[in-house]
Amino acid sequence: MTLCVTCCSLYKAFRFERGQHRHQAQFRQLYSSAVSSTNQQAITVVVQVRHFSNMMLGKSVPEYIFIKVAIAALRLIAPLSMLCVAWMLLVVPASTDPDPKWGLFYSCLRIYAPLEAAFFLCVYLPRRYHLQKTAKHPRLSREERQALFTRCSAWQGSANYPSGWFFHSRNFHRKNVLEWLLWALFSTSMNAHREEWEDEIVGYLTTVENVLGQELPDGYNKDTPCMRLTLDPVPMLHRPLLWYLIIGVIDFVTCLRLYSLGFRHYGDKRMFQSFPPRPLTLFSRPSSIEGVSYWYLPHRSLTKSPILFLHGIGIGLFPYTSFLADLAVQHPDVGIIVPEFLSISSRITSPPLSRNATLDALRHILDAHSLARVVIAAHSYGTVIAAQLFRCPDLATRVTATLLVDPIPFLLHLPDVAYNFVYRAPRTANEWLLWYFACRDPDVSRTISRHFFWTENILWKEDLQDKVVAVALCGQDQVVNAEEVRKYLTGEDEKKANWTGGRLEVLCYPELDHAMIFNVRRRWGRLVRVLDRFVRELN
Template identity: 35%
Template structure:
C-alpha cells in the first residue's frame, strides 16, 4: 500500500525544491568562471603551436547559440566583481538620522513606545526580542544602553557625548521602572542586539541573468499598466537631494466623476518585491472614476537602483504630483514598506491626506523587534521564509535600502498620530511572516481605525484572494468618495 505524504513531508519537499532552485541560480557564476577558464585555456593552447581556428566551430543556429552563451558567460564573469564592488560601496554607514532632534522629543518617543507595547511583561518580551530572545536576566545595563544609543540616537554607544550618555542612562532607568526589574550592571559582549542601520549589511550574490529576468517581469508589468490605461510620468521634487526624478504612473478619472466635489484621487505605493506586477489584481480593481497615481520605487523592486529617495524628496514629489493634477488631497493606499510613505505624508503633509488604507503595514509598533528580525535577521526554516530570505531580503539593493536607509523613528506611526477627522483602514493578515499582526491588531483596537482581519493569509497573499479584494475594493470606493 503506497504511503500517503504527510504535511511535514510536503513541507520538506517544497523546501528542498526551493533550495535546489537557489542552488541552480547560485551555480551560474562558478559555471561562468569554469567556462571562461576553459575558453582561455583553448586560446592559449592554440597560441602555443596549434591552429587557432577551431575546426569544429559550430555554424548556423548552433553558432549563434554558441556566441550568445559565450557572451552570457563572459558577462557573468565580469558581473561578480562589479556586484561585489557595488556592495562594498553601499555597505558603509550613512550620516546619522533620527526623527527625535532633542532630549524632550526622545523622552516623548520613549514614552510612546513603552505605552504602545503595554504592561511590564510585554515590555520585557520586547527587550528580549531585540536581543535575539536572550532572557532578561542575562541582559546587562550596558547592553540595553548600547541598544538605546542606536534606537534613539542612531549612533554607537561610544559615539555619544556626555549629555547623550546621561540621556541614555535615564532611558535605561525609565525602562527598568516600566519592566519592574533591575538590570545587572556591566556589559556582556556575548549578548548581541539588533541595530538595523549599524549592523553589517547582509547580501547574497545573484547572477546578472537574475536581473535580466526581473527587468523582463517589470516590462510585463508596465505592459499591463498601459493596458489598464496608465501612462508613465515623472516629477522632480523641490529641493531635490538625490538628483533623480520620481517616476509614477497616472490614469485620469472619468470626466463625469470629476464634477463631483467629494471625490478624491488615489495614490498607491507598492512594497518590496517586483514592483507593480505583484499588485496587478489590486490595481485592476482601482476605480476608474477618479484619478489614480502609482508611485514607483525601483530601489526596493530588485532593479539596479542605488539611489534611495529621501523622506523630504518623497513627500515633496507626492505633493508636486497632486498639485500638478489640480488636487489638494488624496486617498493614500499602500502595502508593506510602502506604508512608510503614508506615514511620512501624515507627519509632514497631513493637509494632503484625505483618507488612508494600510495593507499589511510595517509602520505600526516598529518598536517591536518582529519586523526587523523577521525580514533581515531570521534564519529561514520554511519554504516561504527561504524564498523571502534569498530572493528579497538578501538582494543587494533592497538590503542597502533597509540596512542603510530604514530609520524606524522616521517611519513609525502611532495610533494617536492618525488624523481623527479622516477615514483610516488597516488590513492585517493572520499568518503574516513579517508584521506582528496579532500585536498590531490588539494595539489598534479602540482607536479611530477600521480593522480588516484576513484569516489564514500570509504577507502579501491578499493579492490572490478574490473575496478579500472585493471587500477592499468597496472600502477603496468609500475612501475616495465614490460610495457612501
Template identity: 40%
Template sequence: MIGTSIAEYIFIRGCILFLHNIAPASLLYCVLLLGPLPTALSGYRLPPYLEAWLVAEAAFFTIFFLPYKYHLQRPAIHPELLSREERAKLFKRCNATVKDPEKYLSQWFLGAKEEQIKRENVKEFIRWAFLNAGQAESEDEGEVEGYVNAMEKLLGRDIPSGKGSAKSLRLTVDKVDCLHRSLLWYFCVCVVDTVTYWSMLYNGFHFHRTSLARFFTLFPFRPLTLLTTYRSPVEHLTYWHRPHSSKTRLPVLFIHGIGVGLYPYTNFLRDLNKAGEVGGSDAGVGIIALEIMPVSSRITHPALEKDVMVREVQAIVKHHGWSRFVLVSHSYGSIISTHLLKSPVTAPFIGPMVLVDPVSFLLHLPDVAYNFTARQPVRANEHQLWYFGSKDIGVAHSLARRFFWSQNIVWKEDLGVEGENGEEGRNVTVVLSGRDLIVDTEAVRRYLTASFSEGLTSNGKAACVTNKNGKEMITKIGKEDNGAWTSGRWSGSGLEVLWFEHLDHAQVFDFEKTRMPVVQAVELYSAKDGIVQALADS
C-alpha cells in the first residue's frame, strides 16, 4: 500500500486516469476508423501496431467486459440460514461489541443522518444481515421487530416509524460494482506474475498447477506454469511448495490477501524460507503458499464456496503428508483461515496461527465493508484501494456474491487459545497496523485484549497488555524501532498482538525491519510446537 503524500497522490491518480480511459479512447478511435475520417485527421493515422492495440482494447471492452459485467449481476446463493436461536445469539453477541451505536448505524447506512434512517430502513438491513433476505417475509416479522427493539435500547432512543431516504449497505444484494480493466493492465499483471514465478523458483519453491484443461480458464494466461512437472491434487487451487523435511518443526501454510497474488509477499516468503534453513539433518521447514486467483486481478472462476475451499486445502495438505502446520494469513486470507478453523475437517491440522491485518474480527462492524466497497476515496492510498482493489472484476464479485459476513466472522473463542486458568490451547499472534485504512484496528485491539489490563508507555512507542497472571499480551513497535521485539515482550504463548503504530494495511511486508518480527513469530511457533508434535507422534 502506498502512502498519502502529494507526490503519491499525483502518481496514483495519473495511473488511474490513464488506465481507465484506454477503453473510451480506443472506442472513439475505432468509431473514427469505421466512419470517414475528417480530412484534417486522415493524414494522422496511428502506426499499425498502435491501431491493432486500440482495436483489440475496443473489442475486449464491447465483446467481453459488457456482457460479463451483466453476467456477474446474477443473485447470490446465500448459505443455509442459521436457526432462530442461533440468529438471536449472534445478534446479541454483535451488539455487545458495538461501542458507538450511532456511528455503527450511520455507517451501515452509508453515512446517512439520524433523521434519514427510520424503522423500515433498519428492518430492511436486519433482514439482509441476519435472515439472508432482501424482502420482507411475514413469518419473520416478529423476530425482526424484536431486533429493532434491541437496536433502540442500544441507541438509547426510539427509531421513528416509516421509511426514510437512507440506503443501507447490503453486499450480497447490491449490484456488483466493478470497473473495466484494459488489456494493457492485464499485460502488466502478466509481467508481475512472471517476476513472481522466477523469484519463487529462485527461492526454492515448486509450482503446482491444475490440469492443462483449465489453462484457458484464467486470464491473463500463464504460459510459464506449463513448464512445471508438479500437479495440484485439486481442481481449482494452484500453489507454491517448498518440501518439508524437518522432524522437529512444523511446516507453514500461507494464504495471501486481495491484490496481484503472491507478488507483494515474495520477500516475506524468501525470509521465511531462509529462517527455515538451519543446516544439519533437520533442515527444511516446508511452506505451501496458496494462490487465490479470484482476488488476484485475474479473470477466472468465481471465489470458491466455503466448503469447496476447505476440501481443497485439506486435500493439498494431506497430499504432502502434513498432519499439523502453522497457519499464516494476510487480510482476505483471514477469511479462508476462519473457514479452516471452524471446520471439523481442517481444524485438527491447524497449530499456531499468525494473522496479519486480519479482516475477520468484528466483521459485523461496518468498517471493513464500508471502507472497501463504499467509501469515496480522497487520499492516495484510498484511491489505490478503490481502483486496483475493490473495483476489480474478480474482487467485486467475490465480495458482492461470495462474501457472507456471518460465515466469515471469527470470535476470540473460535481461536482456541490458552485459557486464563492455564489450560493449554493454540498460540495465536495477531499483527495490526495503527494506520490501517480498511480495518478499525483500535477496535480490534481492544476486543482482543479486553480481558487483560493494559499499560502504555508515555512515549507511545511500546505497549504491554497483561493477563491476570502477568503474562504480556501485546508488543507495540513504533516508527523508530529497529524491528526487534520491544523490550522482549512477545513470548509466543497464548493470544498476543503485534502493533505497528505507523503502518498502513499490508505495509508490514514492505520493509525488512517490520517483516522480521512476523518471520520470527512464525519461526518460533514452528520450532516450539514442532517439538511438541514430534513427541506426540513418537
C-alpha cells in the first residue's frame, strides 16, 4: 500500500502542464503512457494484497477487469521502457535540461527505464532460451511401465482418459495415441521410437481401444496434438524488474515475521544466490546440506512429533506465515521445519533438485536436528514432495501422520492438472490470476515443464495404507479435479464435509478455490485441529 500511495503522489506531484517546449511536449505525451503504466503498479500491489488475503480472485466482471488491467500494466513496463530509452537517445539528448516542474520525475525515469530495458534484453531473453533445455527424464523398466499403465487404466475418471490428453479429444488417430504413449511411459518422442518397444506398445494401444470402446483409425491427425508436459516448449512471460523488487520486499517482511515467531534460518550466506537478493540470509546458520535453505522452530517436546511443512507454488512462505504462527502458538514446544523451494517462489534461481536429491536433503535436515519422526503438512506442490517421501522406505517410516492440502499427486494420469496449469487459456478472473502470476512465471514454468515427472509424483490410494493421512480438498479448485479425487479416495458419490475411512480422512471445502483454505483463520482452523491431533499421536 505504501508503494501505491507513493506512485500516486509522484504522478500528481510531477504532472505536466500545457505549453511546454515542443520536444518536452512530445516527450510528455509519450511518457504520460509510461507514467500511467508506472502508476498502474499500484494496481499490481493491490492485486497482490488481495492475493495475500484471498489467494484467489473470484469470477465477477469487476475482478476480471481488475486483474486484466494489472497484468497489462506489468507487461507494458518492458516495451515502454525500451521506447523511453530510444526517445531519450534519439529525440531528447541527455544534456537537455528538463523543465523544473518535472525534472525529478525525468531524472528518475532516466535511471529506471534503462534498468528495465536492460533487464528484459540481458536477463529475460537469454533465460527464455536457456530454460528450454531438454529435461532429464527418469526411465522405467518394462515391468514398471506395464504395472503403471494397468493401474492407470483401472481408474479412467469422468470418461476423459485418455481422450482428455488430446486437443480436440475425439479426433485422434492411432499414431496420435502412440505419440502420447511414447511421452507418458517412455519419456521420448516419435523420432526416438525403438523397434524393441513395438510389442509392448501394441499391447498398450489395444488397451486404449478397449477403454474407448472403439478401434483407432490408422494414421496421424496433425490437428489433434497431445499434451506432452516435459517435451513441449516451456511457456513463460516476462516479469519486470519492479515485480522482483516487490517480491524482495515481501520476502524481507516474511523473514522478519518468521524470526519474530522464533524460527531460525539455515542456508547459504550468499545474499545473491537468487534474485531478488535476500539480505537477511547474511545472518543464516549453516545448512546441513549445500544449496538447501530452510526455517526451523526448535523442537522441545518429548511427547509430540515435530511438523515438516512443505509449501506450494507462489511467492514463498508469506501466505503461510499466519498459519505457521497459529501452529507455533498452539504448540510452543513443537518444532516446525519449513524447507524453502525457491524455484517455485517467483524468483530467479537455480533449477529444483531432483527427486533423490530432495529426499537426501530432507534426510540430512532431519538428522541434523535429531528428529526421528515427523508429521507432514503439505500444500499444493508440496504434496508432490510428500508423495515422493512416501515411496522412500527409510523416510516413510519416520512419518507419523500426514496432512495433504489441495493435493496434486492423486490421479496424475488424468489430464486435469497438466491442462489446468500449463495448457488452459484463462477466461475468468481467478484463472487469469493463476495463469500470469504462477503458470507463466519463468522459474515456476521451468520447474513444471522440465522437472515435474508424473511417473515419479503420482500417488495411489494404496500407497496410503497403514498411514495416518488427512486430505483437504477445495470444491472449486481450478488446478485439481477435487471431485474426482474425492470419489477416488472415498469410493462414494455422496459429498460429506468430513469423511473417515480407517486411517484416512477427507475434509471438503465445497465453496473454496485452490489455496483459499489459507485465506482466514476460520478456514484453516480445521487443519490446525487435525495437526493438533496428529502431533499428539507420537505413540
